[in-house]
Amino acid sequence: MSVFREDVLAGKVAFVTGGGSGICKGITAALMAHGADAVITSRKQDRLDESARELADATGRACLGVACDVRKPETVEAALDAALERFGKIDIVVNGAAGNFLCPASQLSYNAFRTVMEIDTIGTFNVSKAAFEKALKKAAGVIVNISATLHYGATPLQAHAAAAKAAVDSLTRSLALEWGRSGVRVVGIAPGPIEDTEGLSRLAPGPIRDQMIAGIPLGRMGTIEEIANLALFLCTPAASLVHGETIVADGGHWLGGAALATLMSS
Numbered sequence: 539m540s541v542f543r544e545d546v547l548a549g550k551v552a553f554v555t556g557g558g559s560g561i562c563k564g565i566t567a568a569l570m571a572h573g574a575d576a577v578i579t580s581r582k583q584d585r586l587d588e589s590a591r592e593l594a595d596a597t598g599r600a601c602l603g604v605a606c607d608v609r610k611p612e613t614v615e616a617a618l619d620a621a622l623e624r625f626g627k628i629d630i631v632v633n634g635a636a637g638n639f640l641c642p643a644s645q646l647s648y649n650a651f652r653t654v655m656e657i658d659t660i661g662t663f664n665v666s667k668a669a670f671e672k673a674l675k676k677a678a679g680v681i682v683n684i685s686a687t688l689h690y691g692a693t694p695l696q697a698h699a700a701a702a703k704a705a706v707d708s709l710t711r712s713l714a715l716e717w718g719r720s721g722v723r724v725v726g727i728a729p730g731p732i733e734d735t736e737g738l739s740r741l742a743p744g745p746i747r748d749q750m751i752a753g754i755p756l757g758r759m760g761t762i763e764e765i766a767n768l769a770l771f772l773c774t775p776a777a778s779l780v781h782g783e784t785i786v787a788d789g790g791h792w793l794g795g796a797a798l799a800t801l802m803s804s
């Protein structure tokens with residue numbers, strides 16, 4: 539049973555990039571289970587259609603899947619237009635679309651680095667700017683940027699994603715500074731390792747998984763539902779003063795994961 543009132547987002551419309559899979563599908567499910575209708579976007583229309591059906595069946599709310607590539611402003615604008623045509627407004631934007639893989643910086647091609655920067659950072663800007671102009675400033679809306687903790691220290695084999703998420707956090711602060719007076723709140727979430735996700739299977743294959751858990755003070759990875767609940771909280775009036783901040787939800791992992799793992803194994 540949810541700790542939130544079932545209708546806390548009644549009448550709201552959410553636009554979620556990356557909402558067809560993983561963490562952002564979980565976020566969409568939580569927003570819808572609490573009264574919101576949703577539009578989910580990513581590049582693959584088939585997966586979006588299937589996820590939209592599943593989300594609508596599970597929550598009784600309406601969900602529309604619209605393909606777009608967050609790197610291409612014209613496709614972002616078209617997806618926002620489709621959302622507005624169907625629902626008439628957008629109150630919540632979740633920027634979750636991202637790309638990542640393990641690769642030493644010396645072996646990253648120029649295009650590989652640029653690709654991750656374009657999806658995570660430029661994609662977050664493209665969607666936020668277009669949604670602000672078309673909808674959010676009319677709706678006193680909320681933007682939730684999905685970040686990470688990779689760049690708090692430094693993370694091996696992740697120069698691309700760490701740089702991209704550092705820029706996302708910077709955007710969260712800059713957009714909060716500029717858009718607060720328009721009534722738009724801008725916040726972020728920095729998840730640690732989350733079970734049963736594409737991100738985790740790419741970044742912590744095989745034995746690295748157990749080592750990672752040894753470095754988490756709470757002794758376990760997070761769940762999609764835990765990140766979804768945090769996103770839900772940030773979209774409710776309970777978070778009305780939270781602005782420009784990126785909230786970490788990682789069981790304490792980034793505090794000193796490697797040192798803790800070494801201690802635990804000695």
Ligand code: NAP
Binds near residue numbers: 580607
């Ligand atoms: P995921 O399911 O692979 O989510 C990424 C989503 O982005 C997919 O739905 C993908 O769909 C979409 N996407 C990729 N490129 C796109 C593009 N150019 N345009 C539009 N959509 C695009 O992975 P996840 O693990 O749940 O990650 C979700 C978010 O959480 C990401 O922002 C990630 O950085 C963050 N995060 C995850 C973890 C973790 O442990 N999993 C930890 C920290 C942060 P298509 O391929 O269909 O386009």
Ligand code: COA
Binds near residue numbers: 640648654736740
């Ligand atoms: N290691 C090193 N380089 C890689 C790579 C890897 N595992 N995967 C892709 N690249 C490189 C490619 O070789 C290419 O560079 P090149 O043109 O110099 O050869 C560049 O990255 C772009 O790859 P491409 O496959 O053309 O990009 P895309 O736009 O189709 O896909 C990715 C983007 C690469 C991020 C892809 O992994 C993806 O779609 N990810 C979405 C899901 C995801 O990453 N989820 C986890 C989120 S945490």
